[in-house]
Amino acid sequence: MKSAIADRVHAGSFFDLDRKDPDLIRLREEGAETALPFALMERLVKTGTPYAEHARSLRSEPVTVAGATFDWFHAELPAEIANEINLADYRIAEHTDERRTVLVQALDRLSLVHPEGFDRVREFVRGLLWVGLKPGARVSSLTSSSDPALPYVIVFSDKAARHIPPNTVSEQPSHLYLAENLLHEGTHQSISFHVLQHQVFADGYSSKTSPKIEIRWRAGQGEDRNQYWEIDRAFHATCVYNQLLRFRQTELRRDDLTRAERANFQSAYDEGLPAVRYLMRELELLTAHFTLHGRELLADLRHQTDHL
Secondary structure, three states, rough: OOOOOOOOOOOOOOOOOOOOOHHHHHHHHHHHHOHHHHHHHHHHOOOOOOOOHOOOOOOOEEEEOOOOEEEEEOOOOHHHHHOOOOOOOOOOOOOHHHHHHHHHHHHHHHHHHOOHHHHHHHHOOOOOEEEOOOOOOOOOOOOOOOOOOOOEEEEEEEHHHHEOOOOOOOOOOOHHHHHHHHHHHHHHHHHHHHHHHHOOEEEOOOOOOOOEEEOOOHHHOHHHHHHHHEHHHHHHHHHHHHHHHHHHHHHHHHOOOHHHHHHHHHHHHHHHHHHHHHHHHHHHOOOEOOOHHHHEEEEEHHHHHOOO
C-alpha cells in the first residue's frame, strides 16, 4: 500500500528541478538556482507573473547540515511573491548569529535523532523564509507555514521555537520546537507534491464547496477557516499529525530534554493524539469525496493512526 506521504521526488517529474526544461535549464545556466522553485510557482499559479524573475532579487545564505544545503533567504521579499503566498504583512527577519545557531541546531537534531524526518526535509525543502511581522501589522504572527503554490520553500517565524501544535506554547524557546516545525512544513510540502501529481480527491471536488469538518480544539479562535476545515486541509493535517506524534514519541524517549521541553512535548502529544484520531474518523465518514487511490491512502493513514 502506498503511503500518503511521498519520500522522494521522482526524476523527470514536474517537481524535478534538474529536469530538461527550457526555463529551468536557463536558470541553472545563469547561476540562479535559488529561483528554481519560483519557476515552478509560475506554472502552478498561472497568473502570468514572472515569479522567478522577481525571486532573483532575493539573496541567500547557505545553511549546510549533514551534507544537505538549504538557501536561507534574506533581502526584501518581493511584493509580487509575498502577495501570492499571503505574506504581505511580513518581512524577512534579520539574519543574526543567534538565529543561525538555533536553525543549525534544529536541523542537526533532525539529522541525528530523526533521520527519516531529516531525509524528508532534505528532499522537499530548498528555501527557508524566516519572517517577522511588519511594524503596524494587525494580525497575529504565524508559527510556520508552506504554500502548495510555492514548492520547496517553507516559512517560519521566531514563534516556531516556542509553539508546537495544536496549542502548546513554551515560555522558553528551544531548537527542538523549531526542529518539529521544520519537519511539519517539510511534510506538508511532500503531501502537496503527491496530491498535485496523483488524483486523491474525486472528480468535481473543490475546496470552495467541500463539506467542512469542525475543529473543536480551535473553537473561539475567530475566523471560520480556523474552526471548520475542508476535506483536503483535514487530510493534510492528519498526515502531518501522524509524523509529528512520532517525532514527539522519539523525543520523549530521550534523556537529554530539559524538564520544560519534556513537559511541553508530553502536553503536545497528549493533545495531538485525540486530535488526529478525531480527524481520521471524520475523514472516514467522507470517503465519497476520495478516489480509489485516495481511499487507499486513508486506509494507510488509519493503520498509522492505530499504531501511535
